[in-house]
Amino acid sequence: MRFMSPNRPVLPYLARRLEQLPRRSKQLLTIAVDISILWLAVWFAYVLRLGEFFVPNAQQWLLFLLVPLIALPVFIKSGLYRSVIRYVSEYILWTIVQAITLVTVLWTTVAFFLELTGGEGLPRSVPIVFGLLAIVWVAGSRFLARWLLWLPLKKRFSGRQILIYGAGFAGQQIATTLRQGHDFFPAGFLDDDPHLQDKDIAGLRVYSPVSLPLLIERFGIQTVLVTLPSASQQRQREIVSFLDQYKLNVRILPALTDIANGKHLVNMLRDVDISDLLGRESITADEHLLRHCIRDKTVMVTGAGGSIGSELCRQIIQQKPKTIILYDWSEYFLYQIEQQLQCLKAQQGLCCEIIACLGNVQDKTRLLEVMQRQRIHTLYHAAAYKHVPLVENNVIAGVENNIFGTLATAQTAQQCGIDHVVLISTDKAVRPTNVMGATKRIAELCIQTLAAQSTHTIFCMVRFGNVLGSSGSVVPLFQRQIRAGGPVTVTHPDVIRYFMTIPEASQLVIQAGAMSKGGDVFLLDMGEPVKIIDLARHMIRLSGLEVKDEHHPEGDIAIEFTGLRPGEKLYEELLIDSAAQATAHPRIFHA
Structure with missing residues (x-):
């Protein structure tokens, strides 16, 4: 005994x-x-x-x-x-x-x-x-x-008890899974439904969100899981904004459309992305516009390995083109997007042919060879240097790529009789104050000139602001700085920018291109502008850290102001004319 x-x-x-x-x-x-x-x-x-x-x-x-x-x-x-x-x-x-x-x-x-x-x-x-x-x-x-x-x-779970926001089916499944594991343990649910509050579901108490400060102190909560896959983007953003007030690590379950079945939901939890705070309620895309220039056609994307170009490719292949031509000068990024599309093709049983072509947009001989051999119907020109300070310090390279590269691509497309050419432009082309914006504005003028002369090829431009997570965006920079322990660098406390998610921007580009009659400059509704200082604070808090400033000297990450860079604006403009003209799509306008 x-x-x-x-x-x-x-x-x-x-x-x-x-x-x-x-x-x-x-x-x-x-x-x-x-x-x-x-x-x-x-x-x-x-x-x-x-x-x-x-x-x-x-x-x-x-x-x-x-x-x-x-x-x-x-x-x-x-x-x-x-x-x-x-x-x-x-x-x-x-x-x-x-x-x-x-x-x-x-x-x-x-x-x-x-x-x-x-x-x-x-x-x-x-x-x-x-x-x-x-x-x-x-x-x-x-x-x-x-x-x-x-x-x-x-x-055993000291400091590892968590709260689950949402006491529905998904939340209950997450709670059951967590109880069987050894990493975290659910302390209870948070839910907005007053009929569920103060009741027990799956053996756990359901609390009102207003009780969160007390629960953090009582249970030592450091993590909250948001399990509301059927909630609207607006509601999820409100919840994340509410949790952003506290020093918490927030993870979120994807939307219902991203969940194939109810199994292993805990493995689908992801860290909250800044797009959960800045993203807008999505609207249903016009399927006719998405298919118009793509379905059963040969489509070419220049700059296919870039952040915008690669997402364009992912959206295009969903519309079942006959062939998609990936054109990029970077072997590494071209290989990456080709492999991603091949996986997507296999998973969804698509029969689209995927062809990866190495080449420079300034090389008319290479462009002519590709376009003639493949008989392109639609071209999306996403190849560009778009990082303002880099182009500011490399003027010749910026001019060659953004202006002459665009001109060479457009002229070759016209020579080969391509039906539609869509130039991806930028809000920095409006009254430009930097080399990058000026080169993109000249590229727009080149396209408009060719559009006026063209009898067959329909040219258009689509202009929008920053996209979240793109290679030139501040978001990846802030993420690296936060991981390194700071400081997070912001050029000016009053600088503001427009932001859009890459998938939304890419879908709108495709739909805008399908509307073009020739020479159009389309503007994408970017929503409300965002102060970069607020963006930095949100990202620090979403990482479970606190901003270090004069009011919170014990904080984790400081924000430093470095001053506006040469050619940088405090705010970006999307319009040249005083008013934009509406189109059939609520988020696409004529300049």
Whole structure:
């Protein structure tokens, strides 16, 4: 027989032994404790009534035996032995009150019919005292057991208890999975539904989001999982903005459209991206516009390995072109996007031919060879140098690529009789103050000139602002700076930019290109402008860190202002004319 070490703390040892018992043994132990409590409650009720030490007579012994015989069926029917002790809540108190009240009434009734009442049997006040004592002791035994069973878990998962935002099916599945693991343990749910708050679901309490500060302090919460896959983008953004107030690591479950089935949902959780804060409610794309220039046609994308070009390729292949031509000067990025598309093709059973072509957009000979051999129908010209400081310091390279590369591509496309040519432009082309913006504006003028001369090829330009996560965006820079411990560098406290997600921008580019009649300059609705300083603060908080400033000198990451770079604007413009003309698409406008 194993004995407890005299130096071992009693409560943790007892908690571990209880935790190790199989569920059936825990139920039998609970029944044994309940029987003992009920007998003790009867005895104390007699002692309090008589005011002296009490020894039952024969009739009273019968009453003692009747109590568990009546109580156990009632307790079983009430579900007191179905609930998992570790997860019982205060709501079980009402169940216990109802069960013991019924037991008391039945016990008294049986005593009356058996003529076991009176001084020698059951005095009138004893059932009342018994009921009160039994309620307190039965409820107390369960809360004591819950506290004991939580002791080892609290120690094991100290600092690793998490909250789940959303008590629906997805949240419950996540909670079940987490309980079976060893990394995190759910402390409860957060939910906006007042009908669910303060109730228990899947053995966990559902709290109102306003209780979050108290829960963080009580459980040492450092992580919140947002499990609302059916919520709108707007609602998810509001939730993430709310959680952004606290020093928490926030992870999010993808939208329902991204979830193939309900299995392994915990593996689908991802870190909250800045697009969850800045992204807009998506609108249904016009399928006719998406297909118009792509379906069963040969499509070419220059700069296919870049952030915009690669997403364009992913969107294009979904529309089932006959062939997609990937054109890029970088062998590495060209290989990457080719492999991604091949995987996508295999997964979705597409029959599109994928051809990767190495080449420079300034090389008319190479362009002519590719375009003539492949008989291109639609061309998306995404190849460009777009990083403002780099182009500012490399003017000749910027002019050659952005101006002469665009001109060579467009002229070759016209020579080969390509049906549609779409130039990816930028908001920096509006009243440009830097070399990059100026080169893109001249590229637009080149395209407009060719459009005026063209009798077959339809040229157009699509102008938009920054895209989240692109190679030239501040977002990857901020992410690297945060991982390195800071500081995060912002050029000016008042600088603002427009942002859009890469998938949304790419879809709108394809739809805008399909609307073109020739020479059009399309503008994409970029939504509300964002202050870069706010973006930096959001990204720091989303990483579970705090901004270090004069108000929070104990913070983790400082923000430093480096001054506007040469040619950089405080704000970007999307329009040349005073008002934009609406199109059939609510987020696409004519300049």
